Amino acid sequence: MPTPLDRPFFFPAETIPEAIERIYALTGRAPDESRGEKRALVALRDALDLDVDLVRTNAVLGKAIADALQVEWEPARYTERNKVTLDGLNALLEGATEARHRGSLRQLRDSAPESLEGPAWAAFHPARSKIEAVTRIAALTRAPREWLGPGGKEHKSVLTNLADRLLPEGPLNRSSKTRLAASIAQVFGVPWTDRCESTGETISLTGLNTILAGAERHLGMLGTEITDTVTDPTDEGSALAAAILARLPARWDGRKAVQWLDSRGLRGANDNEWQGFYGEERAKIVLGGSFTPREDPPQVRYGNTVFDYALNYVWDIKVHTELQITGTHRRPAGDATLLNDERAIRQCIADQGLGFLIIGGAAQMDHTGEFVAWHREFKSRRRGKTPAASNSGLSRVRKAAFDVMHIESFWVPNTPALDAAILGGALKVRPIGRQAPKTAGIAGAPRADKFEMRMRTSRSSISVARFDWPN
Numbered sequence: 001m002p003t004p005l006d007r008p009f010f011f012p013a014e015t016i017p018e019a020i021e022r023i024y025a026l027t028g029r030a031p032d033e034s035r036g037e038k039r040a041l042v043a044l045r046d047a048l049d050l051d052v053d054l055v056r057t058n059a060v061l062g063k064a065i066a067d068a069l070q071v072e073w074e075p076a077r078y079t080e081r082n083k084v085t086l087d088g089l090n091a092l093l094e095g096a097t098e099a100r101h102r103g104s105l106r107q108l109r110d111s112a113p114e115s116l117e118g119p120a121w122a123a124f125h126p127a128r129s130k131i132e133a134v135t136r137i138a139a140l141t142r143a144p145r146e147w148l149g150p151g152g153k154e155h156k157s158v159l160t161n162l163a164d165r166l167l168p169e170g171p172l173n174r175s176s177k178t179r180l181a182a183s184i185a186q187v188f189g190v191p192w193t194d195r196c197e198s199t200g201e202t203i204s205l206t207g208l209n210t211i212l213a214g215a216e217r218h219l220g221m222l223g224t225e226i227t228d229t230v231t232d233p234t235d236e237g238s239a240l241a242a243a244i245l246a247r248l249p250a251r252w253d254g255r256k257a258v259q260w261l262d263s264r265g266l267r268g269a270n271d272n273e274w275q276g277f278y279g280e281e282r283a284k285i286v287l288g289g290s291f292t293p294r295e296d297p298p299q300v301r302y303g304n305t306v307f308d309y310a311l312n313y314v315w316d317i318k319v320h321t322e323l324q325i326t327g328t329h330r331r332p333a334g335d336a337t338l339l340n341d342e343r344a345i346r347q348c349i350a351d352q353g354l355g356f357l358i359i360g361g362a363a364q365m366d367h368t369g370e371f372v373a374w375h376r377e378f379k380s381r382r383r384g385k386t387p388a389a390s391n392s393g394l395s396r397v398r399k400a401a402f403d404v405m406h407i408e409s410f411w412v413p414n415t416p417a418l419d420a421a422i423l424g425g426a427l428k429v430r431p432i433g434r435q436a437p438k439t440a441g442i443a444g445a446p447r448a449d450k451f452e453m454r455m456r457t458s459r460s461s462i463s464v465a466r467f468d469w470p471n
Contacts, residue, residue, distance in 0.1 A: 015266075026097065027043040028107040029047075031285055045064070047096075057082035058083050109126070123223035126209045129290040133209060134146035138162075147242035147467060159184060182196075188218055237409030245467040250403065251402070273399075297310045322455075325362055342451055349415060360455075364403065371399075409466075425457045430450055
């Protein structure tokens with residue numbers, strides 16, 4: 001009998017963080033910033049309706065999940081002390097994938113407000129986050145797209161647009177945002193409780209879900225999900241960018257970012273361009289926690305390339321340095337943003353289109369050399385690695401911090417559009433230099449070509465949304 005890892009058509013995760021992320025996506029559980037595999041295993045437990053106490057070790061929990069999935073469990077290979085290894089997570093991941101296809105692994109749903117419990121609301125799918133809630137509310141009446149203000153605060157327009165379109169003659173109190181929300185809830189016949197409001201004239205996620213549920217029932221659309229709402233790449237790109245705007249940290253300190261990546265076993269802690277890895281990983285957590293995923297997500301893996309996120313459409317996340325700040329001196333950085341593998345991008349676009357979420361910002365350069373000295377010591381002390389030699393023999397100035405300026409989304413729907421973008425100068429194939437040599441004096445291994453995006457040209461041709469960070 002072949003083991004789970006020997007069966008065809010399964011691409012095992014290459015790292016523990018990737019396996020955890022894929023388990024979250026498979027079960028529908030929102031990711032968080034906790035370390036280790038425990039919460040992912042709990043998600044599988046819940047999706048299988050298993051009765052295993054949380055105090056059990058990860059190894060015990062993994063074995064119970066494997067039994068339920070009919071996966072042959074090899075303790076020596078799949079566990080190390082009380083933890084589940086990468087091989088073990090891959091075994092569970094494949095078993096869970098097969099269970100999903102059989103219909104025996106349920107999709108976990110976020111909890112609806114307590115006031116909306118009962119058979120009448122059983123079909124309601126609550127929004128996972130405020131940005132999902134306001135996006136869905138606006139879409140019900142085809143109102144202008146919504147985003148969140150500073151501190152993740154919803155705009156009053158999400159309520160006024162709903163009221164104007166659905167309840168133009170309704171007895172509504174428009175004197176404040178919270179009073180308007182409460183009166184809309186009353187007209188819709190949904191309970192408005194103290195938990196629906198927060199301090200500072202803010203509607204809580206519970207309150208927004210209450211309004212959303214009432215509006216959906218009023219329109220006969222109860223049971224709608226976010227993937228039913230953002231039905232084209234423009235709407236989806238705008239919603240994703242708005243979510244990143246609302247929840248991504250505005251300043252990234254280099255030391256803290258490197259330590260964050262390292263503590264979670266993520267790639268990039270040793271890399272000179274740490275901000276690219278950090279921004280991608282933080283944005284993926286934001287998006288996973290902001291939108292309820294589809295039960296049948298689109299394909300994100302092409303060869304060895306795994307694109308970063310998918311809702312109805314596939315998106316890749318990149319970080320672009322627009323400004324370099326050295327002391328008091330500011331100068332524009334390059335216009336090009338390096339994207340992913342050329343062949344993977346071409347194939348994905350040919351199959352289903354591909355979008356790019358670009359986080360642009362200003363790099364605070366390490367003009368004193370303090371960060372690079374700390375980073376080299378960190379790599380040597382924590383990772384047991386010495387800095388790799390350079391093919392050129394030169395060392396570039398590092399980035400000590402990164403300040404986010406804006407988030408932009410771009411979309412390429414098909415191969416003719418890709419060809420037009422290349423012809424127009426928005427996208428270009430870029431030969432990539434060799435990898436850093438493993439031994440001084442010997443050239444590093446060659447790397448496959450990638451695409452790069454010319455930002456100024458792309459903004460006038462393939463852009464779908466942009467949000468600037470509050471200053």
